[in-house]
Amino acid sequence: MSTSDHDASRNERLRYARINAGLSQQQLADAVDATRQTIGLIEAGRYNPSLKLCTAICKTLGKTLNDLFWE
Amino acid sequence: MYLINKWNEIMGPKDEYLEAQECKATKQAAYILLTGSIITLYYVIMLNQVASTTENPITTPLGASLIPVEYPLIATILIAGVASLSTQIKAGSFSSYKRFAEVDRIPWNFVTAVALLCGIILAVLTSGMRIVAEIQIVGFDQVAWLGDFAIGIVFFVIAFGLGFAFTACAIHSAIIRRRQSEIELDNLL
Numbered sequence A: 001m002s003t004s005d006h007d008a009s010r011n012e013r014l015r016y017a018r019i020n021a022g023l024s025q026q027q028l029a030d031a032v033d034a035t036r037q038t039i040g041l042i043e044a045g046r047y048n049p050s051l052k053l054c055t056a057i058c059k060t061l062g063k064t065l066n067d068l069f070w071e
Numbered sequence B: 001m002y003l004i005n006k007w008n009e010i011m012g013p014k015d016e017y018l019e020a021q022e023c024k025a026t027k028q029a030a031y032i033l034l035t036g037s038i039i040t041l042y043y044v045i046m047l048n049q050v051a052s053t054t055e056n057p058i059t060t061p062l063g064a065s066l067i068p069v070e071y072p073l074i075a076t077i078l079i080a081g082v083a084s085l086s087t088q089i090k091a092g093s094f095s096s097y098k099r100f101a102e103v104d105r106i107p108w109n110f111v112t113a114v115a116l117l118c119g120i121i122l123a124v125l126t127s128g129m130r131i132v133a134e135i136q137i138v139g140f141d142q143v144a145w146l147g148d149f150a151i152g153i154v155f156f157v158i159a160f161g162l163g164f165a166f167t168a169c170a171i172h173s174a175i176i177r178r179r180q181s182e183i184e185l186d187n188l189l
Helices: A003-020 A025-031 A036-043 A051-061 A065-069 B002-011 B016-053 B070-090 B108-137 B145-188
Strands: none
Touching: A003 A036, A003 A051, A003 A065, A025 A036, A025 A051, A036 B016, A036 B145, A051 A065, B016 B070, B070 B145, B108 B145
């Protein structure tokens, strides 16, 4: 599997987790003190979030860092 | 420290991506300012050196025909400001504070506050520097206090007007760019 495949699956995991939690990008953004643009960029694989933001996203979605951000 | 904490408390949380973009823009402006300042400094040093070695003191009619030192400095400051601002606008942001980063309409109270700040800074600088210059050239007794304050008021009005228009345009462009970016991201998913 190439690096881009890894990235794509990682980004999709975040998107699916958010949708499964019944949250829109804006709602997730509000919950983690980020903007919708930032959440969109993370899901599109265009921005690597800090550990602080990753943790906040995981807590909000009830997932672990392994579930969402580890390959 | 207390004031910074109080300010952060009032402004609320920052978005880390926008903060990163803000840092990038600030770094860009700092590089341009540094480069421009060094070039200007060398220009002044070389002017003085050439004037000295060719025995042409600059404080003669020759001085009037040279490019004034202020010009490259003004150009540097303008280029740094515009480059930094355009980097932020390209990222669809004019503030990394979440409460301002996601507005859909121009926040006129914020625009007014920025314009007021521009006006006050320019008015104080204009009056203050004129007074300092006059004290050194004509002495404290000869300072034209009323004239200096009047010029300060004129500059306040100019800076307020320009600051208001420029900030509103910059925020409007940032809002449009952010919407485009959100549409692009929606289409990707």
